[in-house]
Amino acid sequence: QKxxxxxxxxxSVPEGAIASLNCTYSDRVSQSFFWYRQYSGKSPELxxxxxxxxxxxxxxxxxxxxxxxxxxxxLIRDSQPSDSATYLCVIQGAxxxxxxxxxxxxxxx
Amino acid sequence: DVKVxxxxxxxxxRTGEKVFLECVQDMDxxxxxxxxxxxxxxxxxxxxxYDVKMKEKGDIPEGYSxxxxxxxxxxxxxxxxxxxxTSMYLCASRDPAVSxxxxxxxxxxxxxx
Numbered sequence: 116q117k118x119x120x121x122x123x124x125x126x127s128v129p130e131g132a133i134a135s136l137n138c139t140y141s142d143r144v145s146q147s148f149f150w151y152r153q154y155s156g157k158s159p160e161l162x163x164x165x166x167x168x169x170x171x172x173x174x175x176x177x178x179x180x181x182x183x184x185x186x187x188x189x190l191i192r193d194s195q196p197s198d199s200a201t202y203l204c205v206i207q208g209a210x211x212x213x214x215x216x217x218x219x220x221x222x223x224x
Numbered sequence: 225d226v227k228v229x230x231x232x233x234x235x236x237x238r239t240g241e242k243v244f245l246e247c248v249q250d251m252d253x254x255x256x257x258x259x260x261x262x263x264x265x266x267x268x269x270x271x272x273x274y275d276v277k278m279k280e281k282g283d284i285p286e287g288y289s290x291x292x293x294x295x296x297x298x299x300x301x302x303x304x305x306x307x308x309x310t311s312m313y314l315c316a317s318r319d320p321a322v323s324x325x326x327x328x329x330x331x332x333x334x335x336x337x
Binding site: 164 | 325
C-alpha cells in the first residue's frame with residue numbers, strides 16, 4: 116500500500132460547482148497534512164494545511180481531516196477555470212514530507 | 225519571500241555524463257530536499273538534509289549523491305547519467321522550527337539521451 120493515495124483523475128468539474136479531492140494515508144502517527152497546488156510546468160505551492168480533526172476553511176477552500184479513517188480531503192467551492200491544476204496531498208512523516216501522486220483537476224467554463 | 229533557486233531550468237545530457245544540480249535558498253532554512261517528479265508517480269524523495277554536512281537517503285537514492293557544504297546550498301550529483309534519470313527535479317527547503325511548509329524551486333527538467 117502506498118503511504119499516500121490519491122485518485123489521479125482527471126477530475127472534470129463545471130465552473131461554479133464544488134470540486135472534491137480525496138486522499139488516504141497509511142501512517143497513523145502522521146500529525147500534519149497539506150494540500151499543494153501545481154500548475155502545469157510550475158512548482159508546487161502550498162494552499163492549505165490542517166493539523167486536527169474537522170474542517171478548516173480558507174476562502175473558497177475547505178480542508179477536512181478524519182484521523183480515525185486516515186482520510187483528508189479538499190473542497191473547492193465556486194470552482195474557477197484558474198483552479199485547473201494538479202492537487203497534491205502531502206503528509207508529514209517522521210522527518211520528511213510524503214507526497215501523493217496528485218489529482219489532475221479541470222474546471223470547464 | 226522565501227526564494228529557492230535551482231541553477232538550470234532545462235538540461236540535456238548524454239548517457240554516462242556527470243551532472244550537478246545546484247539549489248540555493250535565501251532564508252537560512254535547516255532542511256533541504258531533492259525530489260524527482262514523474263507522470264503517474266508523483267514526487268519521490270531522493271535525498272534530504274537536516275543541516276550542513278548532514279544527509280539522509282530518501283526513497284530512491286540509487287544513482288544519486290548529494291553535498292551540503294554550506295547551509296544555503298544543496299547539490300544533487302548524478303555520477304553517471306542513464307536514460308531512466310530523465311525527469312523533473314525539484315529542490316525544496318523548510319524551517320521546521322517555524323513552519324512545516326516546504327518551499328520549492330522552479331524545477332530542472334533533465335533529459336538524458
